[in-house]
Each structure stands twice: as C-alpha cells, then as structure tokens.
Amino acid sequence: MALLEVNNLHTSFFTPAGEVRAVNGVSFQLERGKVLGIVGESGSGKSVTAYSIMQILASTGRIVEGSIKLDGQELVNAGEKVMKQVRGNKISIIFQDPMTSLNPTYTIGHQLMEAITLHTERSKKQAWDRAVEMLRLVNVNEPEKRMKQYPFEFSGGMRQRVMIAMALACEPDILIADEPTTALDVTIQAQILELMKSLQEELGMAIIMITHDLGVVAQLCDEVIVMYAGSICEQGTAEEIFYNPRHEYTKGLMRSIPTADTAGTRLQPITGTPIDLLNMPKGCPFAPRCDNAMKICLTRRCERMKINDDHMAACWMNVKAGAEDGSIQLEHEDPEGGEADA
Amino acid sequence: MPEITEKSLIEVRHLKQYFSINVGMFKSKPLKAVDDVSFAIRKGETLGLVGESGCGKTTVGRTLLHLYKPTGGEILYNGQPVQTREEINAFRKKATMVFQDPYSSLNPRMTVSDIIGEPLDIHKMYGSKAERQERILELMDKVGLNSEHAARYAHEFSGGQRQRIGIARALALDPEFIVCDEPVSALDVSIQAQVINMFDELQDQLELTYLFIAHDILVVRHISDRIAVMYLGKMVELADAKEIYEHPLHPYTKSLMSAVPQPDPRIARANKRIVLSGDIPSPLNAPSGCPFRTRCPHATEACAEAMPEFKEAAPGHFAACHRIAELN
Numbered sequence A: 001m002a003l004l005e006v007n008n009l010h011t012s013f014f015t016p017a018g019e020v021r022a023v024n025g026v027s028f029q030l031e032r033g034k035v036l037g038i039v040g041e042s043g044s045g046k047s048v049t050a051y052s053i054m055q056i057l058a059s060t061g062r063i064v065e066g067s068i069k070l071d072g073q074e075l076v077n078a079g080e081k082v083m084k085q086v087r088g089n090k091i092s093i094i095f096q097d098p099m100t101s102l103n104p105t106y107t108i109g110h111q112l113m114e115a116i117t118l119h120t121e122r123s124k125k126q127a128w129d130r131a132v133e134m135l136r137l138v139n140v141n142e143p144e145k146r147m148k149q150y151p152f153e154f155s156g157g158m159r160q161r162v163m164i165a166m167a168l169a170c171e172p173d174i175l176i177a178d179e180p181t182t183a184l185d186v187t188i189q190a191q192i193l194e195l196m197k198s199l200q201e202e203l204g205m206a207i208i209m210i211t212h213d214l215g216v217v218a219q220l221c222d223e224v225i226v227m228y229a230g231s232i233c234e235q236g237t238a239e240e241i242f243y244n245p246r247h248e249y250t251k252g253l254m255r256s257i258p259t260a261d262t263a264g265t266r267l268q269p270i271t272g273t274p275i276d277l278l279n280m281p282k283g284c285p286f287a288p289r290c291d292n293a294m295k296i297c298l299t300r301r302c303e304r305m306k307i308n309d310d311h312m313a314a315c316w317m318n319v320k321a322g323a324e325d326g327s328i329q330l331e332h333e334d335p336e337g338g339e340a341d342a
Numbered sequence B: 001m002p003e004i005t006e007k008s009l010i011e012v013r014h015l016k017q018y019f020s021i022n023v024g025m026f027k028s029k030p031l032k033a034v035d036d037v038s039f040a041i042r043k044g045e046t047l048g049l050v051g052e053s054g055c056g057k058t059t060v061g062r063t064l065l066h067l068y069k070p071t072g073g074e075i076l077y078n079g080q081p082v083q084t085r086e087e088i089n090a091f092r093k094k095a096t097m098v099f100q101d102p103y104s105s106l107n108p109r110m111t112v113s114d115i116i117g118e119p120l121d122i123h124k125m126y127g128s129k130a131e132r133q134e135r136i137l138e139l140m141d142k143v144g145l146n147s148e149h150a151a152r153y154a155h156e157f158s159g160g161q162r163q164r165i166g167i168a169r170a171l172a173l174d175p176e177f178i179v180c181d182e183p184v185s186a187l188d189v190s191i192q193a194q195v196i197n198m199f200d201e202l203q204d205q206l207e208l209t210y211l212f213i214a215h216d217i218l219v220v221r222h223i224s225d226r227i228a229v230m231y232l233g234k235m236v237e238l239a240d241a242k243e244i245y246e247h248p249l250h251p252y253t254k255s256l257m258s259a260v261p262q263p264d265p266r267i268a269r270a271n272k273r274i275v276l277s278g279d280i281p282s283p284l285n286a287p288s289g290c291p292f293r294t295r296c297p298h299a300t301e302a303c304a305e306a307m308p309e310f311k312e313a314a315p316g317h318f319a320a321c322h323r324i325a326e327l328n
C-alpha cells in the first residue's frame, strides 16, 4: 500500500462568477521516501491539489469528489479532528513566501516551540531543546541566539530554512514544498535544495515538490506529474518525462525553456494564452494551443494511457502513434483505485 | 578597468551610488549599493547582469539612466559625457527602461493607448491627435498586441500581454538603448519564451542595445553576448557569455554557475555543485577587503586586507579576485 493515495480528486471554488474547477480528477500515489515533483503552468491546480490534501482550502473551496488515503485511512470527510492530527504530525507544508507564513510579532523560537508543542507531548524545556536542534539541523548558526530573534532579522534564505525546520519539527511522513525556493537566489536555493535532499535521505520522508523550475525537478525528483488545467496530463519517472515526453503540453514546455544550447537561436514558445477555467473547452484542454491538434482533440478528452510501466499520458497523439504500430494499450478507469500505477 | 572601444554606445566609469540610511535617531550611514563599477556596452550588444538579490543590479540600471543622480563616476553615451540637464534630457529620449513587474508598473486607471502614448505626450513627439494614435497602433503591432486592445485597461491583460504593453511604451521614443530589469521573471515559462523571443526580434529589427538584468542564469546565458556578475555593489567578473558560463574565474561566479538548476536529469545529477555556506552580508556592514571573502571557500588573510582589483585575467575576461592566477 502506498503512503498516500489520491484518487479522482475534484476540487472547486464556488465564486459569484461560477464554479471554478481548479482540480479535475487528479489521481496519484506516493511511496514512502520518494520525491514526487508537480509541474505545470501557473493556475493549473498544483497548489490547490496540495491544499486539498491538507484540507486548508479557502472558505469558498471544497473537495467535491474523490478520495485521499493516508496509510489506508480516508481523509476526505474525516473531519477536522483527524485533520488536526494529520497536519504537522504526518504531513507538513512549506509555502512559497516564508514572510507571509511566519508571524512577524513573535520570535522565531516562540513559533518553533509552538509548532512542536502543538503536535507532541513535550515540556517547554524539551520543546526549546528540540527547536534549537532543528535550527542546527537546517544550518542556522548560533541557534540559541537566533531563537530570540524576530523574522525580520533573518534573511530570505534563513527564513525559508526556519520554515523547513518548523515543517520538520514533528518528523512528518510527507513534506509538501510549494515553490520553496522560488523567491531565493541561485546560491541560496542550492543550499536549501541540498538540505532538503539530505534531510529526506536521513529521515526517510516523502516529499511532494511543487515547482515551475524544471531544473529543480531534474535534480531532485524520482517521479513527475505534469498538470494542465486542473488535470494530470502526463506522469512518469523523471527520465521518462524529460527524455520521452508524450503529451504535447510537456513537449512544448521542454522546448520553451532556455538552456546553454539555445543561445543565439529563437526559443519555441507555446503559443496562445493560458486556459480560462470558467470556460473549459470540450475536448482536450490543451487543444486550443496545440500545434498538432486533430479533430478528435477538439471534441473528446483523451483518457490517461499507459505508455510503459514508468509512464502515463493523456494525449491523442499517442493513440495515433499506437494505432499505427500497435504498441500501446488503453487503460480503463478503475473506480476502486490502483489506476495510477505508473 | 575594461577596455573601452570606440564602438561603445554606453560606457560607465567608476559608477557609485550611495544611499544614506538612518541608523539611529540622528545618525546616518552610507549604503554603498553600487561601488565603483565600470563597464561598456557596444552598439547592438546585449550585456547580461546577474547577481544575488540586493547586490545592486537595479541600482546600476537606474543610476545609469540618471533616474538617480550618481554619487560618483561618469556615464558616457556615444563617447560623450551625460552630465548637464540638456545632455540628460537628450539621453532620456534614447535610453529607457522596462521594469520587472508588469502588474505594478502599469497604472491600472490608464488605457493601453494612454500608457503607450504617455512618453510621446511628455516629449511632445507628434503634430496631431491622429499622428499620435497612428504611432500607438504601430507600436502595439510591433509587440504583437491587437489594435482592438487599445482602449482597454491594463488589468484586463495577462502577465505576458502586460509585459508587451511595457515594452511598447519603452519603444515609443525610438530608443537605442534599453535597460531590461527582470522583464521575464514574473512570467510563466511558456509566456517567458514568447517575451524573450520578442526582445531578440526587436533587437534585430531596430538595432537595439540592451542591459539585461535577470537572476535566471539560463535566461541570461540565452540572450546575452557578454555577462557581468555583481556581488555586494561591486562587479566581480565580466566576460563573453559562453566563456563565463563555461569557464568562470571568480570563486563566486564558479559557485553561481555550478548551482544553476539544469533542466536535464542526467546532467543535474552528475553536476558537482559548489554549495556556499553562510548568508549574503548586509551592504551596510560589508566585509573589509574582498566583499565575497565571508563566503569564499578560498579566502586567505590577504583577502580581508585589500579590495582585489577588477582586471583583465584573460583577453576580454575581467575578474576581481586576489587568487585568480593560483586558482585557475
């Protein structure tokens, strides 16, 4: 049994303008100790997927369908009491902007100790010691002194390390990192990624790494999910996604990033504008921007198909190719789960 | 100091920008945001400028354009100094800036047409209303904006489209030189590629010269002819883009280049990153001697004593480090 099993997740926001279907049938599994990357265009539902797992959605948002199982336990509709146990204890999250998630009016030490005592039976003294230990673990020097300082006295990189310390204080099974290094400089980012990798190996936790940076994914992730318009358009091992992309959006994404080899040439951008979730096309959501769209793409959505044991994609181009050489078979939805066995 | 050729369109000599910061009730202290920076940009060239947050990139751009009065140093345009009011005014028609944040840099109460037309109004660049409108539509066309959008407000547009509006505005006065300050950093990857291509195409069409500021090394590597690296207000290295990317000489640039997240799993995993310890010092308390010495894996006592000179270490390749020769 996988540590985390998400099945056919649908999350919507009910706004005056209508129902915003931010997540549309997302399914995946996360094994213990693995790093799963989630990439995709801005607004494709990466954060909402993470917030759904934690059940920390805005008040207008609701999981309308689907199942989320942690160690076999169903979390959807499990109630706030169960979720309080899960958050911090079993699953922790770090956000993109450490300044908005640290309280500017309390010392770093106060906030760390609060995170520790909230979830575990520890005395104040034990919590202090643990907090100092965590700061040391994330390479904050002079941790005793730092405990008494306020967030504004820390640099951006240090604040992000404090957030990691806070998220790890209770030794969660899963760490969700939502763009943890986007706001940071390259050399500080390298420090943080190295730290996350070594802590992950030491503590054996699983990580869900949400990022728009394909370089970060290439460096850290075992598995990759590519999202487009609230759905997973492609999923597989990092090697498969980078070297054998099988969805037209992923291919476009790979072509549009500058690398050392593109200097002096024109990039090949994905044309058109991002999708409007209130106005979803009938067929494949990427069809309006896809250079290879066929008739069927405009009218019917493609199911996720198995490309090989390590790879699934939802793109009619594979059916076309497969029909020609007979090499791929359609996979059918299994309502009991086990669908995303990529 | 970098060799100055006659073909330089822009030249900066010993540029300094110190801000006065209050550090007590009655005390203030200079924050040396840019401290003795020299470089030149050839006509039609793109010079990339990289470095950590707060190292002074934006301040170089703004001071260079005289948006801030330089604390010290000289700015030359086409070999001529830019100093007097007239010289500065003339220079401002030829040199302009595109800003990082397409969301906050555009006035939400102005229509696209007014945003693009504003520089034309300020410098009275048209004879009639019709002439003004014609010029605006021409600019919109140049950056791939639909003429139907002219009467709409900026907030109705996506990030990529807003950046196009900002670029059209920058082009209004037919500039020769543009400081591009993180113009694609706020954009999604797919949109980023569209805007990068537009910068490339406009440069070809209009013979533009760019100072291109960005923190994404791969973007800068893609677009630049040469790249300059700053650290704590100083320029630490400057060379041809391919050269500096493949053979950096300065210890800071080495760690910077090694830390670039490579979008290729095999390369990324085989990569030996030079991970620096410690944080960037505050520019109010810059270290003595070499600004990088507190994080430099090769620092010696000598590095704390004297500021290394910015000098040519190989043809066209400048760096400021006491140990360049030994370490490379």
Ligand SMILES: Nc1ncnc2c1ncn2[C@@H]1O[C@H](COP(=O)(O)OP(=O)(O)OP(=O)(O)O)[C@@H](O)[C@H]1O
Residues within 6 Å of the ligand: A013, A015, A020, A021, A022, A040, A041, A042, A043, A044, A045, A046, A047, A048, A049, A058, A060, A061, A212, A277
């Ligand atoms: N509180 C909300 N009310 C209405 N719509 C929302 C709300 N939060 C998110 N959405 C919408 O849900 C969609 C998915 O948003 P999400 O934040 O998950 O995107 P993302 O993939 O994380 O993007 P980014 O890369 O920009 O962080 C977006 O279209 C967004 O506008």
Ligand SMILES: Nc1ncnc2c1ncn2[C@@H]1O[C@H](COP(=O)(O)OP(=O)(O)OP(=O)(O)O)[C@@H](O)[C@H]1O
Residues within 6 Å of the ligand: B019, B020, B031, B032, B033, B051, B052, B053, B054, B055, B056, B057, B058, B059, B060, B215, B283
């Ligand atoms: N108007 C100002 N008054 C006082 N200090 C300033 C001012 N503008 C910039 N600074 C300071 O000067 C230093 C350089 O800032 P600058 O904005 O040039 O950095 P940057 O390299 O552009 O950084 P970023 O990558 O974050 O944009 C910083 O320490 C900054 O706080």
Ligand code: SF4
Residues within 6 Å of the ligand: B250, B251, B252, B290, B291, B292, B293, B294, B296, B297, B298, B299, B300, B303, B308, B320, B321, B322, B323, B324
């Ligand atoms: S001068 Fe010294 S401290 Fe500075 S970069 Fe060179 S070796 Fe490092």
Ligand SMILES: [Mg+2]
Residues within 6 Å of the ligand: A046, A047, A048, A178
């Ligand atoms: Mg997000």
Ligand SMILES: [Mg+2]
Residues within 6 Å of the ligand: B057, B058, B059, B181
């Ligand atoms: Mg800046």
